[in-house]
Amino acid sequence: MFKINDNYLKLPGSYLFSNIAKKVAAYSEAHPDQADQIIRLGIGDVTLPLAPAIIERLHSAVDEMAKQETFKGYAPDLGYEFLRTTIVEHDYQARGCDISADEIFVSDGAKSDSGNIGDIFSVDNKIAVCDPVYPVYVDSNAMSGRTGVYHPETEMWSDVIYMPCVSENHFCPELPKETPDIIYLCFPNNPTGTTLTKDQLQVWVDYALKVGAVIIYDAAYEAYISSENVPHSIYECKGAKGCAIEIRSFSKNAGFTGTRLGFTVVPKDLKCGDVSLHTLWARRHGTKFNGAPYMIQAAGAAVYSEEGRKQTQEQIAYYMNNATTIREGLIDAGYEVFGGVDAPYIWLKTPNHMKSWEFFDYLLEELNIVGTPGSGFGPSGEGYFRLTAFGSAENTKKAMERIRAGKVSGK
Numbered sequence: 001m002f003k004i005n006d007n008y009l010k011l012p013g014s015y016l017f018s019n020i021a022k023k024v025a026a027y028s029e030a031h032p033d034q035a036d037q038i039i040r041l042g043i044g045d046v047t048l049p050l051a052p053a054i055i056e057r058l059h060s061a062v063d064e065m066a067k068q069e070t071f072k073g074y075a076p077d078l079g080y081e082f083l084r085t086t087i088v089e090h091d092y093q094a095r096g097c098d099i100s101a102d103e104i105f106v107s108d109g110a111k112s113d114s115g116n117i118g119d120i121f122s123v124d125n126k127i128a129v130c131d132p133v134y135p136v137y138v139d140s141n142a143m144s145g146r147t148g149v150y151h152p153e154t155e156m157w158s159d160v161i162y163m164p165c166v167s168e169n170h171f172c173p174e175l176p177k178e179t180p181d182i183i184y185l186c187f188p189n190n191p192t193g194t195t196l197t198k199d200q201l202q203v204w205v206d207y208a209l210k211v212g213a214v215i216i217y218d219a220a221y222e223a224y225i226s227s228e229n230v231p232h233s234i235y236e237c238k239g240a241k242g243c244a245i246e247i248r249s250f251s252k253n254a255g256f257t258g259t260r261l262g263f264t265v266v267p268k269d270l271k272c273g274d275v276s277l278h279t280l281w282a283r284r285h286g287t288k289f290n291g292a293p294y295m296i297q298a299a300g301a302a303v304y305s306e307e308g309r310k311q312t313q314e315q316i317a318y319y320m321n322n323a324t325t326i327r328e329g330l331i332d333a334g335y336e337v338f339g340g341v342d343a344p345y346i347w348l349k350t351p352n353h354m355k356s357w358e359f360f361d362y363l364l365e366e367l368n369i370v371g372t373p374g375s376g377f378g379p380s381g382e383g384y385f386r387l388t389a390f391g392s393a394e395n396t397k398k399a400m401e402r403i404r405a406g407k408v409s410g411k
């Protein structure tokens with residue numbers, strides 16, 4: 001009789017977004033007159049269409065597939081050279097980071113890479129995560145049996161080191177008392193929308209080098225950074241090539257959430273004893289992944305063209321205008337607000353000590369606005385709430401008018 005991977009049975013249900021959808025559907029059904037008034041500021045998905053330069057390149061790449069001379073079959077496992085050299089030039093060398101094209105592994109997105117990277121590490125490693133957190137890091141480690149026992153009452157795993165990121169520590173994780181082997185960091189952060197300065201990130205790099213840990217650095221929201229002292233890549237920190245893997249995505253900088261493209265940087269200097277993690281990840285990638293489609297990689301390279309950069313920067317500016325509208329609207333209404341300066345997420349403290357889900361109900365029922373309860377991202381997210389800047393400018397303004405008029409904060 002076959003056996004299943006029973007680590008899957010230990011996973012708590014991931015009900016956050018389905019619960020939200022159910023609650024919104026039930027409310028709409030009970031109040032059909034309000035259903036079309038509901039404004040959704042809960043999603044982490046982009047809403048603007050792909051930029052013209054990207055669409056143009058997609059079309060021409062499709063045409064290439066129709067001709068014998070330019071048809072492409074399997075892509076190289078690790079990505080086309082044209083994309084890897086473009087990435088290195090614009091994302092790394094332009095920022096003074098000494099990363100080479102053969103340290104870039106092109107993939108179908110940051111979710112796959114952050115979920116799969118655990119394959120190259122022993123099950124005995126202890127992981128450390130920020131709390132609240134993007135759930136993929138914890139769940140993928142749980143699936144491979146690295147997280148121990150789940151305690152529903154605390155919503156924590158026995159073998160995971162949780163690093164609370166709350167207003168009291170300005171959402172900057174503190175070095176843990178227990179020494180981890182693998183440290184997941186994501187900045188600009190989802191869900192809190194906060195960042196670390198280069199000096200703050202350097203502390204983590206120095207720590208990882210000292211204790212022999214590896215940092216998995218998720219920089220999916222790098223394109224939203226506008227502050228001077230916030231690093232776009234962990235490789236801006238000294239020594240990071242000896243301790244960090246960086247994961248990037250085309251989803252949020254260029255709207256590829258439905259198009260699918262990302263990459264991971266595994267520096268050749270990164271070793272466990274004599275074994276290079278680069279070699280292990282190349283082996284894993286070559287065995288389990290057959291390359292991102294040519295057309296999508298061609299479109300990805302177009303993101304870096306002059307027109308592509310201009311157009312995607314305009315899209316980011318559009319979302320960040322929404323972020324400013326939300327931040328200012330909430331501050332005006334008396335809320336305590338975080339993030340939203342270098343990230344498309346705004347993290348707010350719920351008023352009057354309301355639980356995150358209570359505040360969700362209030363926003364939905366009284367103001368017809370949908371957001372995401374902070375507690376859904378981890379126990380330290382309780383009492384917080386996430387709004388996103390990915391809606392339309394018109395709806396975002398309308399939502400803030402309702403919040404200003406609602407003034408639930410009572411401050």
Ligand SMILES: Cc1ncc(COP(=O)(O)O)c(C=O)c1O
Nearest residue numbers: 109110111134190220249251262
């Ligand atoms: C922190 C973080 N990493 C990765 C992803 C997924 O990126 P991709 O669309 O490239 O899989 C998301 C998506 O919301 C995210 O918030």
